């Protein structure tokens with residue numbers, strides 16, 4: 008839940024397209040320490056359909072997907 | 088080069104040549120040699136063999152067919168036996184043409200692709216071992232695709248197989264993160280209170296919820312979604328699904344056996360599966376396939 012954890016870093020991937028969306032998120036995660044939390048802002052549509060799963064498959068822990076109400080979503084991820 | 092007499096024999100035997108994968112070219116006495124492919128996979132060793140044959144007996148190029156196969160053009164009539172043995176020595180078999188079960192195509196499936204729900208390469212090989220080359224009223228194509236993304240375009244085939252998951256949600260594991268709701272392309276999922284509701288009428292068995300859930304709260308049994316009567320040549324028609332996803336591979340083969348039997352019994356010579364079904368009835372086909380599905 009967003010309230011339950013502190014977000015250490017945020018990254019916005021709404022300015023790039025597939026497959027750079029995932030790459031940008033991955034690079035941001037690499038800069039964190041294990042256990043730190045990243046908020047990834049992404050567009051509705053293909054990014055929100057696919058990026059969470061790619062992040063999961065990389066072994067990170069997904070905590071929450073928040074609808075920002077502006078056709079973007081924020082995926083809250085703990086680095087695994 | 089060939090001699091006169093040889094050529095006449097070959098002319099009379101043209102049908103046999105064609106059934107053995109030798110496609111007559113526009114250029115007199117040249118054949119484009121169709122190779123056997125299963126699921127579009129060739130080993131590096133096979134490719135080297137094919138390259139060598141093309142350089143030695145063809146004109147140094149090959150053609151990749153729309154059915155994931157390879158043809159070696161400009162093979163001369165007199166070289167056919169030599170070419171066959173050179174290919175065989177390198178583990179390459181010759182394909183087929185004419186009224187029979189053709190190359191079985193497949194995407195990479197779950198052995199390689201993260202989206203895959205089924206092992207398409209293995210299934211394509213099993214289908215090919217069971218049916219490849221079997222004589223029928225007309226050509227017959229199988230295609231196997233690993234998931235609803237349908238890279239292999241299952242419904243273009245006389246029988247298409249598509250991988251899927253029959254899914255169920257387990258409350259205890261769910262952290263209500265909301266990822267699956269967005270991952271679902273058909274909007275079958277919604278949050279109601281502390282539950283994720285699944286609208287079965289919208290669910291396509293795609294398995295994306297299973298693949299995207301971070302806590303494995305979605306469980307899925309993989310299965311096969313079958314379509315029948317697709318054809319994409321002179322006649323264009325999309326294959327139809329006649330029943331829900333089936334989980335059991337033996338049942339799959341009982342159904343495909345019955346479909347080929349139906350084709351043999353109902354089609355006139357030279358008539359595609361689709362045309363025979365359209366005439367003799369989708370219900371007739373469905374009844375015989377359902378009988379096979381439930382047979383033990």
Ligand code: SF4
Pocket residue numbers: 194195196197200201202203204232233234235236237238239
């Ligand atoms: S159909 Fe599915 S499994 Fe097959 S290649 Fe496409 S995405 Fe992967």
Ligand code: SF4
Pocket residue numbers: 252254270271272273274275276285289290291292293294295296297
């Ligand atoms: S299997 Fe596919 S269509 Fe069905 S609920 Fe899951 S994601 Fe949606």
Ligand code: SF4
Pocket residue numbers: 256260261262263264265266267268283299300301302303304305
């Ligand atoms: S993705 Fe999994 S954990 Fe998240 S809401 Fe869906 S079922 Fe629950």
